[in-house]
Amino acid sequence: MRDPDVLVIGGGNAALCAALMAREAGASVLLLEASPREWRGGNSQHTRNLRCMHDAPQDVLVDAYPEEEFWQDLLKVTGGLTDEHLARLVIRASSTCRDWMRRHGVHFQPPLSGALHVARTNAFFMGGGKALVNAYYRSAQALGVAVRYDTPVERIEMDGDRFVAAWTVAGERIAAQTCVLAAGGFESNLGWLREAWGQNERGEWPAENFLIRGSRFNQGVLLRHMLDDHRADGIGDPTQAHMVAIDARAPLYDGGICTRIDCVSLGVVVNAEGRRFYDEGEDFWPKRYAIWGRLVAHQPRQIAYSIIDAKAIGRFMPPVFPGVVSPTLPELAGRIGVDVATFTDTLAQYNAACRVGTFDHTALDDCRTEGVTPAKTHWARPLDTPPYYAYALRPGITFTYLGLRTDETAAVRFGGRPSPNLFVAGEMMAGNVLGKGYTAGVGMSIGTAFGRIAGTQAARAALAPHQPAPSPEPAHAVA
Numbered sequence: 123m124r125d126p127d128v129l130v131i132g133g134g135n136a137a138l139c140a141a142l143m144a145r146e147a148g149a150s151v152l153l154l155e156a157s158p159r160e161w162r163g164g165n166s167q168h169t170r171n172l173r174c175m176h177d178a179p180q181d182v183l184v185d186a187y188p189e190e191e192f193w194q195d196l197l198k199v200t201g202g203l204t205d206e207h208l209a210r211l212v213i214r215a216s217s218t219c220r221d222w223m224r225r226h227g228v229h230f231q232p233p234l235s236g237a238l239h240v241a242r243t244n245a246f247f248m249g250g251g252k253a254l255v256n257a258y259y260r261s262a263q264a265l266g267v268a269v270r271y272d273t274p275v276e277r278i279e280m281d282g283d284r285f286v287a288a289w290t291v292a293g294e295r296i297a298a299q300t301c302v303l304a305a306g307g308f309e310s311n312l313g314w315l316r317e318a319w320g321q322n323e324r325g326e327w328p329a330e331n332f333l334i335r336g337s338r339f340n341q342g343v344l345l346r347h348m349l350d351d352h353r354a355d356g357i358g359d360p361t362q363a364h365m366v367a368i369d370a371r372a373p374l375y376d377g378g379i380c381t382r383i384d385c386v387s388l389g390v391v392v393n394a395e396g397r398r399f400y401d402e403g404e405d406f407w408p409k410r411y412a413i414w415g416r417l418v419a420h421q422p423r424q425i426a427y428s429i430i431d432a433k434a435i436g437r438f439m440p441p442v443f444p445g446v447v448s449p450t451l452p453e454l455a456g457r458i459g460v461d462v463a464t465f466t467d468t469l470a471q472y473n474a475a476c477r478v479g480t481f482d483h484t485a486l487d488d489c490r491t492e493g494v495t496p497a498k499t500h501w502a503r504p505l506d507t508p509p510y511y512a513y514a515l516r517p518g519i520t521f522t523y524l525g526l527r528t529d530e531t532a533a534v535r536f537g538g539r540p541s542p543n544l545f546v547a548g549e550m551m552a553g554n555v556l557g558k559g560y561t562a563g564v565g566m567s568i569g570t571a572f573g574r575i576a577g578t579q580a581a582r583a584a585l586a587p588h589q590p591a592p593s594p595e596p597a598h599a600v601a
């Protein structure tokens with residue numbers, strides 16, 4: 123068989139966007155997915171939405187979410203650890219990519235109401251991420267993209283900064299004119315997570331208690347290989363990741379979104395010692411949910427408990443599995459194995475500190491605490507209405523931010539110079555935009571924008587290798 127023009131490594135959203143764009147540009151494309159067909163789609167199969175800029179109401183999106191507001195949100199959550207040029211490129215591309223997505227079979231729906239407050243900012247995929255990747259695979263097949271499952275790639279053959287071939291775990295050498303790396307982060311690699319997080323002051327290895335919310339196939343093999351063996355320019359800190367506090371009963375891999383516990387801002391959270399440790403009402407839940415995994419990771423035994431009373435019921439998406447329920451707070455503490463005296467003292471102090479104004483979970487309301495540390499700055503109401511509920515929480519890692527440094531052409535860089543024919547997209551480069559923190563839906567915005575750029579550039583480099591790389595189209599013009 124003739125070598126493909128473009129080789130795409132990975133089988134999630136970023137890889138599929140790259141493959142489709144390269145094929146549309148006239149290149150022959152081969153996509154290699156590590157997983158079997160039934161698990162195809164990586165973390166992307168678990169997603170629900172992407173964050174979209176828009177200046178006026180647009181199909182499923184209400185009001186406006188202008189570029190500047192999106193940028194300020196990103197700036198705030200990353201604490202400035204972001205590349206403004208690449209971030210704005212992603213933001214602008216998010217305003218125009220949906221027509222292209224629809225052409226490849228993706229359908230959108232308005233969000234359900236709930237604790238996430240995202241009707242204005244996020245477009246939801248009808249049928250979720252699984253339907254999105256299935257649509258892309260169908261479109262890829264119809265366009266003649268070749269796909270091989272069960273084909274993990276183990277290493278890349280390079281000639282200096284030029285891609286030559288990929289080597290599969292089975293020892294097969296696959297050459298191509300150009301290549302897009304879109305093989306995810308290293309969140310599924312428990313050994314690497316253990317090494318990155320190390321041992322804490324209590325002698326614990328925190329990563330041993332992490333759960334992986336998504337695919338087991340994102341082992342970071344090519345990320346490490348490119349950084350260590352080929353000295354590709356890297357970006358990010360290996361301990362930075364999207365980490366959510368999830369139901370402690372979730373499976374080690376692929377628990378997906380149904381393991382989320384979304385009642386944190388409606389109650390209090392205590393650690394294994396029965397003490398509160400962070401402001402549960404700091405901001406709207408979509409702007410804060412991704413810090414709670416990290417907060418729990420720093421607590422003793424990497425476990426915490428989200429505690430609510432009957433007043434919270436009906437105000438958040440209920441978890442799939444019921445929590446522990448008790449008629450009294452001391453009994454609840456006993457049932458979850460937390461020291462009863464400390465727990466009841468913590469709750470008594472919190473309840474006494476609540477200054478209840480007008481409770482409004484859809485606004486940053488004036489219900490707050492006074493004289494307790496940590497404070498709860500919004501939605502603070504005493505937990506006084508039985509029954510009481512407890513949900514055990516563990517750090518659930520979504521995706522890691524350590525990645526390959528890139529630029530507006532999505533090229534992998536070596537010693538500050540872009541490769542002429544090796545490109546990167548998705549989680550493997552998300553750290554360029556997300557140094558830390560998260561705002562809901564931006565993972566898919568990054569993967570879609572850079573997957574499309576990487577595919578376009580890879581096709582151009584394969585079909586017209588001697589032409590200098592043009593800058594990607596101005597984002598407003600991307601259909």
Ligand SMILES: Cc1cc2nc3c(=O)[nH]c(=O)nc-3n(C[C@H](O)[C@H](O)[C@H](O)COP(=O)(O)OP(=O)(O)OC[C@H]3O[C@@H](n4cnc5c(N)ncnc54)[C@H](O)[C@@H]3O)c2cc1C
Nearest residue numbers: 133134136156164165166170171275336548549563565566
């Ligand atoms: C539960 C959950 C919910 C999420 N919800 C959202 C959401 O609603 N909105 C949002 O924006 N983001 C969400 N995210 C984050 C989002 O999934 C990622 O940002 C995005 O999917 C990344 O796309 P990707 O293509 O880079 O990675 P992935 O979709 O993970 O794809 C990586 C692919 O590479 C393959 N692969 C790995 N190693 C190799 C190898 N060596 N050789 C060949 N193939 C390999 C994997 O099998 C996989 O197919 C969620 C993540 C999870 C886990």
